[in-house]
Amino acid sequence: MMNDFIRVSPLKILERSSQKELGRGNLGVLIARAGVGKTACLIHIAFDKLFRKEKLVHISLEDGPEKVTSYYNVIFYDLVKALDMENEYENRMLLERNRMILAYLNKSFEIKRLRENLKNLIEHLDFTPDTIIIDGLNFEKATREIFEGIKDVAEEFKVEIWFSALSHRHIVDVNEKGIPYPCNQLDDLFDIIIQLHPTQSGIFLRLLKDHDNQVPSDASVRLDPNTFLASA
Numbered sequence: 640m641m642n643d644f645i646r647v648s649p650l651k652i653l654e655r656s657s658q659k660e661l662g663r664g665n666l667g668v669l670i671a672r673a674g675v676g677k678t679a680c681l682i683h684i685a686f687d688k689l690f691r692k693e694k695l696v697h698i699s700l701e702d703g704p705e706k707v708t709s710y711y712n713v714i715f716y717d718l719v720k721a722l723d724m725e726n727e728y729e730n731r732m733l734l735e736r737n738r739m740i741l742a743y744l745n746k747s748f749e750i751k752r753l754r755e756n757l758k759n760l761i762e763h764l765d766f767t768p769d770t771i772i773i774d775g776l777n778f779e780k781a782t783r784e785i786f787e788g789i790k791d792v793a794e795e796f797k798v799e800i801w802f803s804a805l806s807h808r809h810i811v812d813v814n815e816k817g818i819p820y821p822c823n824q825l826d827d828l829f830d831i832i833i834q835l836h837p838t839q840s841g842i843f844l845r846l847l848k849d850h851d852n853q854v855p856s857d858a859s860v861r862l863d864p865n866t867f868l869a870s871a
Contacts, residue, residue: 700775
């Protein structure tokens with residue numbers, strides 16, 4: 640099952656990168672406009688980790704745990720159909736056992752609280768994450784200090800942390816390295832930057848930043864517009 644999924648995972652894009660991964664202690668970000676499939680793509684990143692039997696913490700700043708769980712369930716059942724999955728029950732149990740969902744609603748997200756929650760998971764629940772996903776952080780309002788604090792958390796807990804960032808059709812700011820708004824002022828803090836890019840010929844995932852290396856010109860993966868899985 641794992642190999643079947645990894646063959647079509649959106650994170651296939653990292654096969655085009657120098658280190659083939661984001662890596663512990665590093666921050667990565669998925670940039671997309673509203674309605675393009677950001678949440679689906681982010682959850683596929685989570686599945687990529689979970690099917691490798693890594694432990695994952697999904698942090699939502701917008702939706703409660705029940706809603707996030709329902710997103711996972713819907714996308715999991717799409718995978719069951721798309722991959723003609725056997726052992727559906729065992730795979731679902733594997734995902735649920737290795738995933739924790741934390742919700743920080745009503746602007747309750749703070750670095751100090753994140754640190755305490757992670758320590759609690761490790762010390763009291765014997766749950767040591769390999770990857771953290773932070774969905775819903777408002778890049779337009781978040782200060783540089785917040786991202787620097789999260790970078791410290793990534794290094795301290797030896798985890799890789801993925802974000803989603805909302806871009807806008809009407810804001811076309813791009814820095815000299817080709818990194819678009821809202822990451823154009825923060826790109827030095829991220830090791831991997833990918834963008835979900837809808838075109839008339841389909842939806843593509845593009846690699847915009849690859850650690851400190853030049854990005855290959857062909858570093859994009861075409862995604863199925865219904866499942867957001869990569870064309871195998």
